[in-house]
Amino acid sequence: MSSPINNSILIVDDIPTNIKVLFDILNQAGFRVTVAKNGQSALAKARKSLPNLILLDVMMPGIDGFETCRYLKADAKTKDIPIIFMTARSDTVDKVKGLQLGAVDYITKPIQHEEVLARINVHLELRRIQLRLAQEEKMSSLGQLVAGIAHEINNPVNFIYGNLIHAQNNIIDLLNLIKLYENYTVNPIPEIQKFSQDIELEFIKQDLPNLLSSLMMGTERVEKIVRSLRLFSRLEDAEFQLFNIHEGIDSTIIILSHRLKASATNPEINIIKEYGDIPLVECYAGKLNQVFMNLLANAIDALEESVINKKRDNELTIKIRTAVTDDQKSILVEIADNGVGIPLDVQQTIFEQFYTTKPLGKGTGLGLAIAHEIIVEKHGGSLEVKSTPGEGAQFLITIPIQQV
Template identity: 55%
Template structure:
């Protein structure tokens, strides 16, 4: 018997091998989890801060766009009314009352008009609440008066008399000089009643001969911007403020006002001089970081240190078309988000140390429990190696080691049986591999089919989201226009009744008025204006019906079974495909013939059923377009493209929808394969071959219905859908 010499090498005790890796694994795993948790927490904080700052910036920008657009809209309304002759610039009494009424609707500080003649009128809230009327002539002194009014805007008494000259006021001279609508400047009003900061707008006005009459203007209260900023969620822990490019503070979200009071008068502040230390320090660091506020042309995200703490700062330029150029600054302290993360870090460290101690103790006792039976097996193996084959190993309380001991005891007798078992296992394994291969092929085919269906469903879902979003965005402005047409019609009727009354009372008094009436063709204008209002109402009604159809098609909230009107789904799908049904340069229009029966509400998945209608109608349109591309103009006229949709109810249990086209039809060998996955007759890149397969699955499996195809070459194709009116179990 040949003896082999054992090579000596460095070895470690089994007990140490068990304890050390076990402890290191526990320590490493807990440490890694703690580190990753802390790191991911900081990353999530960064992402959360960015999202919160983006959302806050969007809210501020939307508010600025809407709030600061009001005075320009008022100026546009007044300028249009003067241009159309609805307001007489020489009738200052009527102008003042008109401005008074506008002040009741809009939260402005002043609305007025200044004329090239030096005259003017306006309405103001000098005390911030009560609306009074200003009226001034051209001749100084004491040419201007302020009137108190009743609740109808009628003048009741003179509050004060003062001197006023249009040509010395920048709110008048700057728009006249610019020759277009602009923001004049930011004013500070200091009076006995109230002090406030306001921004002034102006717009030149012209007569019918395009001669300058003067200007109309409106002022808006800027301190209300600070009230809006304080209501933002981010203002509880951070800061939001707005400043001009020269650094002057406009509004801020802090409790400190964006101005100072000197000798009981408001004075504006630079942002770097703000009484709020956070606003002051942020503004200083921004100017140092960007080397001048004028250089900021795009949104910038900064990280600044304030009193040793890191702050996330977002600086965004905001501009409008009338000359405003401001900076919106949003700041959030990191500590507002890191408190929980730091607490979790301490908890993680404590848990790590505790787990390490427990793991060490458990590992020690576990190693003793495991190594004792192994040590007995080792001694028995050494005895067998020395020639003592009559060795047995006692049973162990550990199941695996007990099995090892039994295997060791019967090792010699089990070798032959083991080889036989291995050979049999190989045969069985080959059989199982073959069966598994067949199962995998079947599963792969099913997976491909499911994947294609998911892709198609996602496409339809995205289309539904897009359609729903477009419908929602169109719906708001259309409802606004539609709702205001009624009021516009009433105001127009009131103005026309006033003009008619004036004509009855003063038929021949003023030759200029008569000349103007003839020039603008007052009678035609009166008649045509009412027709225009009717046309506008008819147009908004049409748009609202289109929006309703788009929202009906999208059905974003109908993922469950629901009883719906099938005709609405068909019509919504036709509306989406309207661009393909219309006349095009190379393709004639496709006529849709509807033969709808009286259908009850049908329980179904509305979105999936719309997907089936979409697939069938798109295939029909593609077939007709393919025919028309091959036909001459005479052939197109002789055989116009048509799609016929018929619906009916059978036995009050089923509904049937038949969609047919008059294309070339499908050959008999291909007709039997149109519901097979990945089968398509379209060119590569134009179709996936899954549309009809998915439609068949939706109708048969999802709704327990039938989908059949009838086609004959030269006569067209018809697909018939049959689904039960009520689904079992729903």
């Protein structure tokens, strides 16, 4: 379960005594608490701060709790925030109404300390699981989409590649035949001479082999991209298998390549690879690709932020280095950017669930938490961050070469 300090709760109540009781309980438990004294204020604060959970009083002047809940659930930004109603009523009709509007639970006044914390923790954990499943489903859907695209591209590319070889052989034969005609036809008729000049036959004879070579290179490039896409899409691997870490990183870079190119708002991001001589690693290949995706996407976000905030004038780079650790038992993967960097206090909590430094609505705070779990819990490795604000960030992954 995530620590309370990374969970924010909005209390909505018009009675100061109730607010104080709840504030003290939640504050002492380590939660970050904000307060709204009416429905209108609650709507504004919920949209601004996007709390992890809302404690909402039913009976309030102006917009009551039910109406406030209706507005919250109708808003795309706040519709997924769990709402627990607070009421002195024990009327089943009111409870049913609240649940029908989208509330997840009820707390009956007077407030009971243990009950409040128990219900809050249960629903925060449910929300964490929900968001986690959504994140994993998103990655799974991406994998399925990529696999589908790769499959659709693969067949025509193989057809083109296979036929290019025959086309090349046929064209070479035709060029040799033309050469024979030229050798044994000293004075071709004027019509042949004119047509040869019109089509620039000499240029065609020199250019055709180069053209075919370019077509072969282009097709091989597409085939390589398709292999990378298929490799990345291995998100459902159920067992450990030997995996080429470099292929996994490269396939992830292919997926993110559109974000690396220069645009109207951002310069090009350069990838610097310093790949060492490393063995195959026994791992969940698809899960590691998910880690590489999260870390590289975060590095790109940091570089884009440095451009927006005009904190970076030099070349934008992401350096990826791999090596075998000194004890020869693990692989080291270093992903470093020269973006805005990460403050020291943020580094202490960056792998905790729900913690995010991204703007509201841009991140769930689960990407790095899931990456940490995949590396540490599923592979027995380590994931660390080192950063100096203003000088970029460096993520260090160690993965055992063999699982025991």
